[in-house]
Amino acid sequence: MIFDRLSNVEKHTLFVYNLCNYGEKMNFNYYFKSLQGKMVNLLKEIVYLESPSNDKKAVNACSSYVVEEFKKTGAKVTRLPQKEIGNLYIAEYPASRSKEKQEQILLLTHIDTVWPVGKINKMPFYVTENKVFGPGALDMKASLVMAIFSLKALNELNIQPKKKIVVFLNSAEEIGSEKSYEVIRDLSKKSACVLCLEPSLPGGDLKIQRKGRLVIRLEAKGKAAHAGTPDKGVNAIKELIQQLHQLQKLETKETTINIGLIGGGEKPNIVAENAWTILDIRFWNNIQKERILKFLKQLNPLLKGAKIKFLIESFTPSMEKTEVSTDLLTQIRRIASSLNMKLGAGKTGGGSDASIASSLGVPTLDGLGPDGEGIHADNEHLLLSSLVERTALLTEILMRL
Numbered sequence: 001m002i003f004d005r006l007s008n009v010e011k012h013t014l015f016v017y018n019l020c021n022y023g024e025k026m027n028f029n030y031y032f033k034s035l036q037g038k039m040v041n042l043l044k045e046i047v048y049l050e051s052p053s054n055d056k057k058a059v060n061a062c063s064s065y066v067v068e069e070f071k072k073t074g075a076k077v078t079r080l081p082q083k084e085i086g087n088l089y090i091a092e093y094p095a096s097r098s099k100e101k102q103e104q105i106l107l108l109t110h111i112d113t114v115w116p117v118g119k120i121n122k123m124p125f126y127v128t129e130n131k132v133f134g135p136g137a138l139d140m141k142a143s144l145v146m147a148i149f150s151l152k153a154l155n156e157l158n159i160q161p162k163k164k165i166v167v168f169l170n171s172a173e174e175i176g177s178e179k180s181y182e183v184i185r186d187l188s189k190k191s192a193c194v195l196c197l198e199p200s201l202p203g204g205d206l207k208i209q210r211k212g213r214l215v216i217r218l219e220a221k222g223k224a225a226h227a228g229t230p231d232k233g234v235n236a237i238k239e240l241i242q243q244l245h246q247l248q249k250l251e252t253k254e255t256t257i258n259i260g261l262i263g264g265g266e267k268p269n270i271v272a273e274n275a276w277t278i279l280d281i282r283f284w285n286n287i288q289k290e291r292i293l294k295f296l297k298q299l300n301p302l303l304k305g306a307k308i309k310f311l312i313e314s315f316t317p318s319m320e321k322t323e324v325s326t327d328l329l330t331q332i333r334r335i336a337s338s339l340n341m342k343l344g345a346g347k348t349g350g351g352s353d354a355s356i357a358s359s360l361g362v363p364t365l366d367g368l369g370p371d372g373e374g375i376h377a378d379n380e381h382l383l384l385s386s387l388v389e390r391t392a393l394l395t396e397i398l399m400r401l
Contacts, residue, residue: 026157028392029339032149036388039145040127042069043387046141047125047134051086053112053175059086063111063171066144067091070167073151080183086111086171088183093151093165104164105401106191108184108198108353109143110173114376123378131372133381142382143197143369144169150395161398163192173353176215176314181356188357188364193328193401196354196366197394199375201346204386206332207367208325209347210355211282212289212318216296218243220264221307224273233271237264239306240275243299247279250295256282256349278313282349285318316351317359319366328363335396341389350375368394 032039051062067077067089076095080088113136115123125134132142147167154161168187170180188194201207220240225233244259251257257279264275283289296310329345336343354366370390372382 028153028395029389031153032388032391032395035149036384039149039387039391040132040384042148043132043137043142043145044125044134046144047137048120050115050117050120050135051112051171052114052116053085053172055117056082056084056086058117059112059171063087063089063169066111066148066169069148070151073148074155075151075167082171082179085177085179088171088180089169090183090187091151091167091169093154093167094160102164103162103192104166104190105161105398106187106194106357107147107165107167108170108194108196108357109147109167110140110170110353111144112171112174113139113141114174123380127384130384131381132384132387133379135380138199138370138372138380138382139375140198140369142372142387143199146197146369146387146391146394149391150398153395154398159399163401165398166191168353170353176316180353184353184356185360188360188362191357191362193363194354194357194365195368195394195397196352196357196364197369198352198354198366199369199382200367200371200386200390201344201348202371202373203344204371205344205346205367206329206365207319207348207352207354208329208345208365209284209321210319210351210366211284211349212286212355213314213316213351214279214281214283214289214292215313215315216279216281217311217313218277218279219309219311220275222271222273222275222303223305224266225271227269227271230271233273234303234305235271236275236306237272239301239303239308240264240277242302243308244277246299246302247295250281250292254284255288255292258282282351283318284347285320289318317355319352319355319358319364321347322358322361322363324361324363325358325365328365331401332365332397335400336393339389339392339396341393368397 049062075093115135222234222236261278265272358364371386374380
């Protein structure tokens with residue numbers, strides 16, 4: 001076919017011409033396939049702007065670059081300055097000046113990654129066959145590219161979405177932040193539905209359930225004494241170890257406890273006066289969460305003279321399967337079917353910002369980002385074909401929902 005001999009630029013021009021002049025239905029799979037090179041180039045730029053959550057300067061630099069790309073789509077961007085974490089941003093499309101309330105779709109994204117600055121030197125960005133490698137490429141900088149190119153398509157093709165599109169750019173999703181949670185809750189309450197662009201489950205399935213997360217700091221206090229006369233003291237480390245054995249009673253197939261950090265004591269010849277540990281506790285529903293908190297509140301010292309207390313360092317609610325989210329999934333599947341795509345739905349133990357929106361009763365789906373493997377691992381990569389397919393799907397969703 002003559003069409004197959006055209007360059008991607010020529011194909012892209014032809015698509016736009018046919019839609020604008022003849023009203024033909026756009027095949028967004030072909031459309032974004034013609035833009036694949038530009039999408040990869042943008043992804044490369046964003047990946048090279050390394051953005052670990054705790055490096056405010058680095059995150060802000062990456063955010064500033066991404067924000068300029070959103071502005072090119074015709075979106076209005078609002079900056080929410082932050083003191084402790086990177087700045088937060090909200091992009092609204094179209095940038096309407098109308099004061100009338102308009103229904104909106106909220107897209108959740110994040111700028112930050114788990115990788116430190118300099119990781120790019122040991123884990124370079126590269127493309128091989130159908131895979132794109134790089135720190136943060138899958139989680140979730142490719143999704144930022146998706147959102148940018150979807151809005152660009154709507155703008156370039158003069159397509160008016162049925163609802164306003166709001167994109168939240170989180171700077172601290174990987175570590176959790178009450179500031180970002182506040183913004184997500186506020187935006188979610190104003191939204192008809194929430195779509196989180198985290199990577200899909202392996203194989204492309206969406207995520208309709210996620211585990212909740214409690215990060216708990218457990219502290220034990222004893223009494224210092226000389227190691228030669230330990231009976232004169234109370235060993236906080238021993239108290240903490242016994243408490244951790246107690247906590248094993250909480251663990252089931254559905255509730256897991258990870259002892260992530262631990263410390264205590266001063267010197268080998270001193271009975272430890274203080275000890276602490278940081279726990280990552282995961283659960284599927286609110287009932288399990290309440291059981292965990294009840295158990296923690298009832299903890300009592302096991303050694304005479306010891307003290308024990310716990311602090312909640314962070315909390316992410318579980319994303320439970322709800323009727324409204326199931327209805328949204330049905331709508332999304334219909335749209336996917338028109339692109340010859342089949343969408344499954346499953347659950348995952350990891351947390352995301354989608355759980356914040358879902359806990360408010362707002363129709364929420366997660367995992368609309370590309371397919372791939374190696375999240376938080378050295379082999380992190382996405383499938384290039386899924387980047388094109390998922391951008392096509394996202395654009396259709398934004399048009400038709």
